[in-house]
Amino acid sequence: MSDPHDADTVRASLARIASMLAPVHPDVAEEVLRAHDDPNGYVSAFEDRLEERGIDEPVDNLAWIALVDALTARGLLAEFDWKEDGEEIRAQLTALESRPSGDLWALFETTETSLPTYDFLHACGRHYREIGAALAVLDIDSDCYPVVGLRAARADELTALADRAGFTVEHLGAGHSGP
Secondary structure, three states: OOOOOOHHHHHHHHHHHHHHHOOOOHHHHHHHHHHHHOHHHHHHHOHHHHHOOOOOOOOOOHHHHHHHHHHHHOOOEEEEEOOOOHHHHHHHHHHOOOOOOOOHHHHOOHHHHHOOHHHHHHHHHHHHHHOOEEEEEEEOOOOEEEEEEEEHHHHHHHHHHHHHHOOEEEEEOOOOOOO
8 A cells, every 4th residue: 555645645635625715716726736745946936935834944834834825825825823813813704705605794603702722713614614615724834824715515535635645634613512
């Protein structure tokens, strides 16, 4: 049996994730695959972007970081600090290109916006699931939460692809009861 994290499997999984999360932005997959195939070239080409993360040479999760950054640049991912205010989270999620239609925020109770960041993100995830959408964190081993929106029906596929590529996805609101 082949290694589930061999270079071809990782590359194919990254390409499918990029296509899933950015279906009208094929350049996202191009950036991610460049980071995978030519890490030095990617670091050189995206030096300014990576400097904000303290990266000046290839790192193990460079392709995953490239995915997060490419999605962010196209309004498909919001990155939250571990102590982000609920109203800021709401504003950034509302601005995402992948946001669900309709007034999701009507589902929220007034007290939910004052929850700590992690708990509020899970509340957002629960409400997204109520309308057939999902929120997922693309874990970059940092104290932030890079969050993407997608159809709930594709959540398990995202998790499986990320796992095959050697990365972690956490689905917000799935099984988290909160405070």
